[in-house]
Amino acid sequence: MEIQYILELIGTFVFAISGALAVDEKDQDWFGAGFTGFVTAIGGGTLRDILLGSYPLVWIADVQFLYAIFAGILFASVFYKWLLRLRRTLSLFDTLGIALFTIVGTEKALSLGVDPVIAAIMGMFTAVMGGVIRDTLTNETPVIFQKEVYASPCLAWAFVYIGLANLEVHRTFAFLLSVLLIIVIRLVAVKYNLSLPKFKRIK
Amino acid sequence: MEIQYILELIGTFVFAISGALAVDEKDQDWFGAGFTGFVTAIGGGTLRDILLGSYPLVWIADVQFLYAIFAGILFASVFYKWLLRLRRTLSLFDTLGIALFTIVGTEKALSLGVDPVIAAIMGMFTAVMGGVIRDTLTNETPVIFQKEVYASPCLAWAFVYIGLANLEVHRTFAFLLSVLLIIVIRLVAVKYNLSLPKFKRIK
Amino acid sequence: MEIQYILELIGTFVFAISGALAVDEKDQDWFGAGFTGFVTAIGGGTLRDILLGSYPLVWIADVQFLYAIFAGILFASVFYKWLLRLRRTLSLFDTLGIALFTIVGTEKALSLGVDPVIAAIMGMFTAVMGGVIRDTLTNETPVIFQKEVYASPCLAWAFVYIGLANLEVHRTFAFLLSVLLIIVIRLVAVKYNLSLPKFKRIK
Numbered sequence: 001m002e003i004q005y006i007l008e009l010i011g012t013f014v015f016a017i018s019g020a021l022a023v024d025e026k027d028q029d030w031f032g033a034g035f036t037g038f039v040t041a042i043g044g045g046t047l048r049d050i051l052l053g054s055y056p057l058v059w060i061a062d063v064q065f066l067y068a069i070f071a072g073i074l075f076a077s078v079f080y081k082w083l084l085r086l087r088r089t090l091s092l093f094d095t096l097g098i099a100l101f102t103i104v105g106t107e108k109a110l111s112l113g114v115d116p117v118i119a120a121i122m123g124m125f126t127a128v129m130g131g132v133i134r135d136t137l138t139n140e141t142p143v144i145f146q147k148e149v150y151a152s153p154c155l156a157w158a159f160v161y162i163g164l165a166n167l168e169v170h171r172t173f174a175f176l177l178s179v180l181l182i183i184v185i186r187l188v189a190v191k192y193n194l195s196l197p198k199f200k201r202i203k
Numbered sequence: 204m205e206i207q208y209i210l211e212l213i214g215t216f217v218f219a220i221s222g223a224l225a226v227d228e229k230d231q232d233w234f235g236a237g238f239t240g241f242v243t244a245i246g247g248g249t250l251r252d253i254l255l256g257s258y259p260l261v262w263i264a265d266v267q268f269l270y271a272i273f274a275g276i277l278f279a280s281v282f283y284k285w286l287l288r289l290r291r292t293l294s295l296f297d298t299l300g301i302a303l304f305t306i307v308g309t310e311k312a313l314s315l316g317v318d319p320v321i322a323a324i325m326g327m328f329t330a331v332m333g334g335v336i337r338d339t340l341t342n343e344t345p346v347i348f349q350k351e352v353y354a355s356p357c358l359a360w361a362f363v364y365i366g367l368a369n370l371e372v373h374r375t376f377a378f379l380l381s382v383l384l385i386i387v388i389r390l391v392a393v394k395y396n397l398s399l400p401k402f403k404r405i406k
Numbered sequence: 407m408e409i410q411y412i413l414e415l416i417g418t419f420v421f422a423i424s425g426a427l428a429v430d431e432k433d434q435d436w437f438g439a440g441f442t443g444f445v446t447a448i449g450g451g452t453l454r455d456i457l458l459g460s461y462p463l464v465w466i467a468d469v470q471f472l473y474a475i476f477a478g479i480l481f482a483s484v485f486y487k488w489l490l491r492l493r494r495t496l497s498l499f500d501t502l503g504i505a506l507f508t509i510v511g512t513e514k515a516l517s518l519g520v521d522p523v524i525a526a527i528m529g530m531f532t533a534v535m536g537g538v539i540r541d542t543l544t545n546e547t548p549v550i551f552q553k554e555v556y557a558s559p560c561l562a563w564a565f566v567y568i569g570l571a572n573l574e575v576h577r578t579f580a581f582l583l584s585v586l587l588i589i590v591i592r593l594v595a596v597k598y599n600l601s602l603p604k605f606k607r608i609k
Contacts, residue, residue, distance in 0.1 A: 050253060051249070051253075051260060051263065052259075052263065053258035053259060053260075114263055115263075115266045115269075117266060117269055118263050118266070118269070132340065136339055136340055139342065141341070141342055142340060144234070144235065144238060145226070145231075145235045145238075145340075145341065151234060151238075152234045155234075
C-alpha cells in the first residue's frame, strides 16, 4: 500500500522530532538528542520485528527511514523555539504518530500470520515501545505507567481494526478510520483528563 | 513432556500475578498492571529465545500462554486483598515460578544444542530476566542486585540439572529434584538471611 | 583475520573488568558484579547481531568469549585494590575496548552487506551499548548522555574506517589506524574537557 509507506515515513519523522525534544536537560548535546530521536523512532517497530522474527528490520533494509530520522532531528534543532511554543501541536503530532504506528504494526503482524490477539499487542508495541525504551534509557518513568490514557486506546483500536478487516471492510478505509478514532479518543482523554480504572481498589 | 508444559503454564500464571502486584503505586491503572504482569511472565523466556535465535517465540506460537497471563492478571485483581494478606504465600509462588522456569529454560537451551555453560545461563535468564526487565521499566533496582540470594541458586542448580541429565538420571526425576532444591535453598537463604560473599573486600 | 579475533577476546576481557567494577556499592556481591561484567562485555555485540539477525551470537557459538569474561571478573576481584589505584589506566583500557569494538562491529556489519551508514551505527552500538544496558539495569544515567565526548568519536571513526576500506587501503592498516584515532580523540577530549555543541540553544 503506497500511502501506508508514506504514512510510515511521516510517522518516523514525527517520532524522531518528539524523541529529540524529549530530554529537556540544558546540557543535552547533539549526540544525545540524536540518539533519543533515533531510539524513539525505530524502537517500537524494531521490538515488534525482533519478537516476530521478521528480518531484515525495516530501517536496516530501507535507508529512507534513516533519512526520515535525520530530517526529524535536524528539524527539531532548527525549529526548536517554534516547536516549544507549539507544544500542543507537537502533542498532536505525537498522537498522530502513535495512531499511525498502531495500525501499521497491527497490519504487519497480521500479514505474518499470527493470532489476532498477538497482532493487536504488536500494534500497540509498535506505537509505544519506542518511547518506553527512550524513557528507560534516560531514567524517566515511561509514559505508559502514568495516569493519562496513552497506550490503551492503541490496543483497543488495534482490535477494532482487526474486526473491520475480518468484516472485509476495505483495508484503506479500515486503516484511516482506526487511525482517526485513536486520535479522537486520545484527544478526548487528555481534554477531560480521563483515566482507566485503578487496579488496586483498596488503600 | 506433558507435565512440563502444564508446569510452564502454571509458572506463567504465577509470574503474571507477581508482576501485576509488583508496582505498589496507588494510581496504578489496569493497563499498567496488565503490562507489568505480561512483561514479567514472558520477559525471561523471550530473552532466552531471542538470544538463541529460537523462533517463533513460545507465547506467539501458542496462545494458551496469553490466556494464562490474562488469567493471572484477573486473578491478581479479584483476589487482591487476599493476596496481600498472603504475601508469604505469594513469595513462595514466586520461588516456585523461578525454580520451574530455571529448569524449563535450561532444558530448552540444551535441546537447541548449545554448550552446557550457556544452557545454565539461559536457564537462569529464563527465571529472572522477566523481573529484571519489569524492574528496569518501572525504575526499580532489579532484585538480582539486592543482597538477598535470588538468581545465584538458579544458576547453580541449572548446572546440577545438566550434570544429572548427563548421568542419564531419568529426566522427570532430575527435573523435579532440581526444582525442589532451588526452592529449598531459596527458602533457607531468606529465612537465615544468607547472602553471597561481597565482591569488593576493601572499603 | 587472526589478530582481529585475539583483539576481540582482549576487548571482551577488558569490558568484563570495567563492568565488574562499574557498580561501586559496598554491598555488591559476586553474583551482581559477575552479572554487570557479563552484560557490559556482551551487550553491544549481542544487540548488533540481534538487530542484524546474525545468528548464532558470537559468545553462544564460541565459548572462548565466556572464558574471557570469567577471567575478566576474576581479575577484577583479585586485583581490585590495584585497579582502583590505577583508575586512569583502567579508563585507558575502557577506551581501548571501545575503539576495538567500534571497528570490529563496523567490519562485521559491512561483511553482512548492510548500508555503510547502518554499518557505522552498528559499530558504535557494539562499542557503547553494553555499557548503556548495564547503566540502565543499575539505574544509572548512561554515560552516552553525559557531557563528556564518549560515543560520538566511535560513530565518526566508523565512517572513516568505511571510507578507508572503500579506498582499498589494506584492512589491517585501516583497522589499526581507526582504532588508534578513536583512542587519541577520546584522550584529547577527556584531557581538555571537550564536549559536543548543545542541541538546545535557548533557555
